[in-house]
Every structure is written in structure tokens, then in C-alpha cells.
Amino acid sequence: MGLMSRVSISRLGFLLFIAITAPFCASATDVNSVRLGVHSDKTRFVMEMSEKPSYNIFFLPNPYRIVIDMQEVNWKASTLGGKGKGVIQAYRYGLFRKGTSRVVLDLNAPVKILRKVILPPSGGKPYRFFIDVQKTTKKIFAEAVKNTRRKQIASVPTIVLMVPEPKTGRKLRVVIDAGHGGIDPGATGRSGVYEKKLTLAVARKLSTILSANPRFKTILTRSDDTFLSLRERVNVARRNKSDLFISIHADSIGRSDIRGSTVYTLSENASDDEAAALAKANNKSDVIAGVDLEAQDDTVQGILIDLAQRETMNFSVKFAKLLIPEIAQSGMKVGGKSHRFAGFRVLKAPDVPSVLVELGYLSNHQDEKILKSSSGQMKLANSIAEAVEKYFKLIAP
Ligand SMILES: [Zn+2]
CATH class of the missing domain: 2.60.40.3500 (Immunoglobulin-like)
Structure with a gap:
């Protein structure tokens, strides 16, 4: 790609290309x-x-x-x-x-x-x-x-990002990613509710809870009904040099009796067919919204990313393991295969531990009820916040 010649890589600089469309004014x-x-x-x-x-x-x-x-x-x-x-x-x-x-x-x-x-x-x-x-x-x-x-x-400006310096005495930064949004509604519940609405509600509550603790600074990838490409979500995490990235989703499948939460971390080899199918469905967000994947760069950074990513994945798994028991305590069902692996594009920040949580199934009546209610959302948000606190106590006491 001719792009490489126009940018210089300094240190282990990672390159991010952010497409910016022509600036239109909001209108009526x-x-x-x-x-x-x-x-x-x-x-x-x-x-x-x-x-x-x-x-x-x-x-x-x-x-x-x-x-x-x-x-x-x-x-x-x-x-x-x-x-x-x-x-x-x-x-x-x-x-x-x-x-x-x-x-x-x-x-x-x-x-x-x-x-x-x-x-x-x-x-x-x-x-x-x-x-x-x-x-x-x-x-x-x-x-x-x-x-x-x-x-x-x-018309694409190029932004060069550095690998974050080790953090010293600053707040711990948690990026909270409400799945889908805008033109991409995500899954649809039995009652017709859109996943994008529920993920935003839980993300906001989680942000409020965590922000009350002076140790944390939270950043929402989106705070309203806007679309963000998967790459842009990852970029929010990286640009903010964040310490943890949590992507919030809710699933829907053909069977109404299946329920419960699942936490995903990144792997090229999906842990099972269902995990692979789900990653494929979520990765489709960009296709649904008409994002030009090939105009973005995925290969240039390949090797550099590989090295950082392996280390990061260990931390992602640590957080996933803390998160599951917390969700179970919130009252949401957690099954046997509650931690799975799959190639979600939104988990691909090489230097930010990242998990994707499917809070429950919108195709299940009980799960949908919990996810739609403010109290259910609050319990789930609290359980995630609890896991965040335990995680940082473990890795940055
Ligand atoms: Zn989703």
C-alpha cells in the first residue's frame, strides 16, 4: 500500500488511519x-x-x-x-x-x-x-x-500512535464500549427492542458507577445512538492509552430456551462453532454500516501487533475469569461455557486488555426482561464494576 511511504514509524509506533468524511453541518x-x-x-x-x-x-x-x-x-x-x-x-x-x-x-x-x-x-x-x-x-x-x-x-489524515509508557500515578482508564448504534441496531429482542439501546443503557450505568471511584476514569466509545466502526472503537481504547476495554453486547438466537451471559476474549481459533458464528455476526457490524474495510489498514502492523497482543491476551483472560462469578452473583444465569474465545475485531487492540461480554439472550424471555429493566441493567453494571475493581487490585495493587 502506498500509504506506508507517507508516514514514518517511530519506536514501536503503531499506525492508525482514521477515515473522516466530508464535514457536513447538522441540519434540520x-x-x-x-x-x-x-x-x-x-x-x-x-x-x-x-x-x-x-x-x-x-x-x-x-x-x-x-x-x-x-x-x-x-x-x-x-x-x-x-x-x-x-x-x-x-x-x-x-x-x-x-x-x-x-x-x-x-x-x-x-x-x-x-x-x-x-x-x-x-x-x-x-x-x-x-x-x-x-x-x-x-x-x-x-x-x-x-x-x-x-x-x-x-482525504485520510494519518495519526501515529505510540505504545503507552508504563503508567505512573494516574487514574486507571476504562473504556466502555456500547455495542452497535446508529445505522446498526444489533440484535432484536422478542419484544422488538434493539440491542444497541440496551448496550448503551448498561454502558452508561457502568460508567457512572466506576466514575464514583477516584481511582478510575471512564471513557464511553459512544454516549448516544451513533454508529462507530469496529476500528474506531478500538482506536478510542488506544488513543486514550486505556488500561481495560469492555465491549457490551446482548445476543439473540433461534432458540428461546437458551439464556445467560458469556464473556469472550480474543483468539484466532474460536472455542466452538457458536463462538465463531457470533464473532462473524458482530464483525459484520462494519458491513451493515457500509464501512470500507479494505481502505483501512490491517496488514501493515501485523508482526508488531502479534508480539504485544500475546501479552495483552493474558490480562484479558484474567479479567474475564474475574467477571464471570460477579455476573453470576447479579442474578443473570452463567452457564458452563461462560468464557469463550473468538476473533472479534473489536477486541484487537494490541496493547489494551479487552473483553466482550454478551450479557444475555434477547431471544429468551427472562433474559430480555432483565436486560430491559433499569434494575436488571443496574445489577449487571454493578457486577462488571465489581470485577473491574478486583482486576486492578490484582494487577496494579
Ligand atoms: Zn452485539
Whole structure:
């Protein structure tokens, strides 16, 4: 990658590339309707909106997607997306980050954009934003991906981070990561509640509890309903030179009788099929939200990371082992295989001990009840806080 030549590595500096999309101002744009139309030669995506869109469109491969970023809008439609038509298999929309709303179109074939049209208000209709797409060859699609990627990489600032110095007399920093958010709702509960809402509620409570102890400083990766890529979550942990990273999730599966918490630490070899499937599902967050994984760098740092990561993983396991009995005391069920291993991308900070906790199953009635109630959330947050205190007593007395 040509990127390497533009940056220097000092000491064991790790490189992080943070993609920043064009700065849009928050606005009062309403999107009143989103729909698809199929014509003989094209599929049309239409948004009706109260203000003129200021947009940026790009393509993503594996799977084929079109991403439309625009100013932050208020979605007036009740769902987060819809069923597809024509070459558009499905679509979804939501907040991508402050100031930027995003639409992701999942495609069932490579396509090209025939035209993009913004019609000004007329005849009682607001602004109408049309995008017409048509099936094309893999080659033409790949060209379009390359072109948009080139433009994006040109606008990516490079940040060089150092391996943290040994901490001296400062507060212990705990990064609390509420899973999913914004355009990515996560799992859906039996009652229709979104995982992203529950993870944020527990994360906030945990932050409040820990902050009351003067030994700790907490940092939330997100404090509202915003999307963050997995890489950005890891970056929050690393940028803050944090001492512990806790990613909070809730699972959902096809069987309603399965319940209980599971704590995960990083491993390339998943401990079982279920763990592997779950990691795959959670790693999909970036796919759902239309993050360009290949424009981010994963390989450059490979060897350096390997060394640091092995040491870090031992600490992650220590914390996981303390966390499980605490959760069991909170009243949430903890099963036999309560500590598992899998390749979650969000656990890949090489220098920050990290765990991912699936608090319970939203597909189970009792678990969902606990997770939805403020008292249940509080008990879970307390149990995590208890484990955090025990962990630091153990490793930094
Ligand atoms: Zn999740």
C-alpha cells in the first residue's frame, strides 16, 4: 500500500488511519419517504426530503453495496430499512456519525449508476433525490470501487500512535464500549427492542458507577445512538492509552430456551462453532454500516501487533475469569461455557486488555426482561464494576 511511504514509524509506533468524511453541518433536513422502483432497464432509489441533499456516494465490494452519505437527517420513516426490488436486495439507513447520515444499498449484482438527479420542490412535493442503477460487469464495478477508494484515501489524515509508557500515578482508564448504534441496531429482542439501546443503557450505568471511584476514569466509545466502526472503537481504547476495554453486547438466537451471559476474549481459533458464528455476526457490524474495510489498514502492523497482543491476551483472560462469578452473583444465569474465545475485531487492540461480554439472550424471555429493566441493567453494571475493581487490585495493587 502506498500509504506506508507517507508516514514514518517511530519506536514501536503503531499506525492508525482514521477515515473522516466530508464535514457536513447538522441540519434540520427531514426525509419523509424512501422507496424503490423497478423499471425495465433500471432500479430507482428515491428519497423525498425537505432540504437539498449534500451527498457523497461510493461503492463497496464483498458483498456489493452502494453507500450514500449526506448531511444529518431526521428519518421520518418508522423502520430502519426495507426489502429490496430489482438489483437492490435490501437497504437501510441511519446516523453514521454526528453530522452524517448514511444509506446502504445491498446489491444482488455489480451495478453502475446511470444517473443521480435532484428535483427541486414542485406540485406540493419536496426535494426528490433519485439514483438510477443498472446491472453491469464485475470489472466496471471494481473500477468504480477503486476510483471512490482513491478519493477517500487522499482525504485520510494519518495519526501515529505510540505504545503507552508504563503508567505512573494516574487514574486507571476504562473504556466502555456500547455495542452497535446508529445505522446498526444489533440484535432484536422478542419484544422488538434493539440491542444497541440496551448496550448503551448498561454502558452508561457502568460508567457512572466506576466514575464514583477516584481511582478510575471512564471513557464511553459512544454516549448516544451513533454508529462507530469496529476500528474506531478500538482506536478510542488506544488513543486514550486505556488500561481495560469492555465491549457490551446482548445476543439473540433461534432458540428461546437458551439464556445467560458469556464473556469472550480474543483468539484466532474460536472455542466452538457458536463462538465463531457470533464473532462473524458482530464483525459484520462494519458491513451493515457500509464501512470500507479494505481502505483501512490491517496488514501493515501485523508482526508488531502479534508480539504485544500475546501479552495483552493474558490480562484479558484474567479479567474475564474475574467477571464471570460477579455476573453470576447479579442474578443473570452463567452457564458452563461462560468464557469463550473468538476473533472479534473489536477486541484487537494490541496493547489494551479487552473483553466482550454478551450479557444475555434477547431471544429468551427472562433474559430480555432483565436486560430491559433499569434494575436488571443496574445489577449487571454493578457486577462488571465489581470485577473491574478486583482486576486492578490484582494487577496494579
Ligand atoms: Zn452485539
